[in-house]
Amino acid sequence: MYLTLRDRPGGKPDPASRSRVVPRVATTVFLLGIVSLLTDISSEMVNAVLPLYLTAEMGLGVLAYGFVDGLYQGVSALLRIGGGYAGDRSNQPKWVATVGYGLSALSRVGMLVAHNLGAISAVVTADRLGKGLRTAPRDAIIADASDPKGLGRAFGVHRTLDTIGAAIGPLVAFSMLLLVPGDYNSVWVVSSGFAFVGVAVIVLFVPNHRTKLARRAQSIGSLLREVTGARLRRPLIAAGLLALFTVGDGFLYLSLQQRDHLAAKYFPLLYVGTNLAYLLLAIPFGRLADRIGRTKVFLGGHVALLCVYLFAAGPFSGGVATVLVLALIGTYYAATDGVLPALVTPLVDAQARGSGIAAAQTVVVLARFASSLAFGSLWLLLGSAHALYLVAGLLAAALALALWLLRNREAPVT
Numbered sequence: 319m320y321l322t323l324r325d326r327p328g329g330k331p332d333p334a335s336r337s338r339v340v341p342r343v344a345t346t347v348f349l350l351g352i353v354s355l356l357t358d359i360s361s362e363m364v365n366a367v368l369p370l371y372l373t374a375e376m377g378l379g380v381l382a383y384g385f386v387d388g389l390y391q392g393v394s395a396l397l398r399i400g401g402g403y404a405g406d407r408s409n410q411p412k413w414v415a416t417v418g419y420g421l422s423a424l425s426r427v428g429m430l431v432a433h434n435l436g437a438i439s440a441v442v443t444a445d446r447l448g449k450g451l452r453t454a455p456r457d458a459i460i461a462d463a464s465d466p467k468g469l470g471r472a473f474g475v476h477r478t479l480d481t482i483g484a485a486i487g488p489l490v491a492f493s494m495l496l497l498v499p500g501d502y503n504s505v506w507v508v509s510s511g512f513a514f515v516g517v518a519v520i521v522l523f524v525p526n527h528r529t530k531l532a533r534r535a536q537s538i539g540s541l542l543r544e545v546t547g548a549r550l551r552r553p554l555i556a557a558g559l560l561a562l563f564t565v566g567d568g569f570l571y572l573s574l575q576q577r578d579h580l581a582a583k584y585f586p587l588l589y590v591g592t593n594l595a596y597l598l599l600a601i602p603f604g605r606l607a608d609r610i611g612r613t614k615v616f617l618g619g620h621v622a623l624l625c626v627y628l629f630a631a632g633p634f635s636g637g638v639a640t641v642l643v644l645a646l647i648g649t650y651y652a653a654t655d656g657v658l659p660a661l662v663t664p665l666v667d668a669q670a671r672g673s674g675i676a677a678a679q680t681v682v683v684l685a686r687f688a689s690s691l692a693f694g695s696l697w698l699l700l701g702s703a704h705a706l707y708l709v710a711g712l713l714a715a716a717l718a719l720a721l722w723l724l725r726n727r728e729a730p731v732t
Contacts, residue, residue: 343464343475344463346463346524346525347464347475348475350456353516353519355482355483357422357512357516359486360426360509360512361445362483362484363505365568367502368386369568369572369585375500376434383572383694384691385439386435386439398450399680400451401414401451401454402674402676403672403676410526412525412526414452415520416517418452419452419513419520421451422452423448423510423514423516427510428441429441429506430507453679454672457473457659461663466664469608469663470603470606470612470656472660473604475600478597481600482597485590487512489590492584549665554677554678556720556724557658557682558682558685559685559716559719560713561681562686563709564685564689566693567647569690570647571589576702591645591648592644593648594648595645599649599653600651600656603653604656607657607660607661612661613724616724618653619649619650620654620713620716622650623650624710624717626643628706631702631704631706631707631710658678696708
């Protein structure tokens with residue numbers, strides 16, 4: 319990766335950089351990646367053991383896990399628009415993001431006293447509200463600091479650092495539970511430590527980067543008109559439709575564990591496999607999106623997800639089949655997670671950049687919330703394999719419709 323010695327606003331790239339084939343990645347992007355790395359170590363330590371903790375340790379059923387996973391996937395939608403708007407309105411996106419990181423860090427401490435479904439649901443809600451508040455302002459900073467021609471790569475670099483943390487977190491949790499089986503409280507304590515270090519990094523080292531573009535304070539009404547305008551409408555519908563048939567990772571991993579009779583202590587390693595694939599592919603897919611089009615890569619990621627369902631539900635089992643599924647899940651995330659904000663950013667005015675990104679992310683997490691609740695019910699009614707086949711068919715139909723919705727909707731990069 320390339321790092322600049324100073325940041326350049328997205329609206330005014332350095333003239334000297336126009337001749338470069340690969341735009342440089344701003345220092346701010348790298349620093350925010352470090353914050354995300356530390357935060358994801360913390361969050362993935364919890365996330366990697368939570369499905370097993372709820373179903374095996376606490377004895378809750380798969381429907382109860384579906385409710386918690388739905389909260390994990392969807393509750394952040396409550397603050398995503400608010401976070402994007404607060405960052406745009408105040409022109410202080412760093413501090414809006416910092417509050418979100420701080421709220422998630424505090425929620426880790428709450429796991430120490432959460433011993434029933436209601437308490438765990440409250441802790442998960444607090445964590446996801448923090449994520450909802452911070453994500454859009456943080457991504458707006460990345461967009462503002464980056465060359466428009468290299469947005470996919472900039473988000474790819476950030477997501478790569480983020481995913482390094484997401485790979486380390488389950489390894490730390492696995493090592494701790496391997497040494498002291500069943501000692502979940504130690505996992506919660508160490509997770510809290512990483513989260514608070516991440517908050518310290520953003521406070522002390524990330525510059526309070528604000529857009530250099532002239533702007534005036536916008537009303538809520540004007541921002542809403544921007545994010546619901548014709549340029550964004552079809553991409554938002556397509557992203558939400560595809561997310562509606564996105565099964566949560568925890569369900570996929572539980573399905574693999576039951577199919578392959580995987581020992582509980584190895585469960586966190588499933589997250590590691592996915593995150594390693596994501597780590598290897600995030601930057602290449604970001605660069606590919608800048609080169610051939612972000613829409614193509616985004617849809618291609620959902621084709622990989624369709625293959626995940628077919629392989630996870632299919633008759634093949636064992637180590638090779640499991641590794642293939644994990645690699646495809648990582649491929650899906652690498653092709654969609656950073657590519658979606660890169661796709662949306664050129665479609666909205668710079669004054670509403672955070673709100674536009676937040677709108678897309680809100681649509682996705684609300685759809686995933688509904689998906690988690692529905693899939694838990696389908697699992698009980700049909701079994702995991704038949705439920706996955708059904709969702710695969712629905713996703714294939716959604717892909718065809720999304721392809722039509724996204725035709726000619728990608729803004730040209732100048």
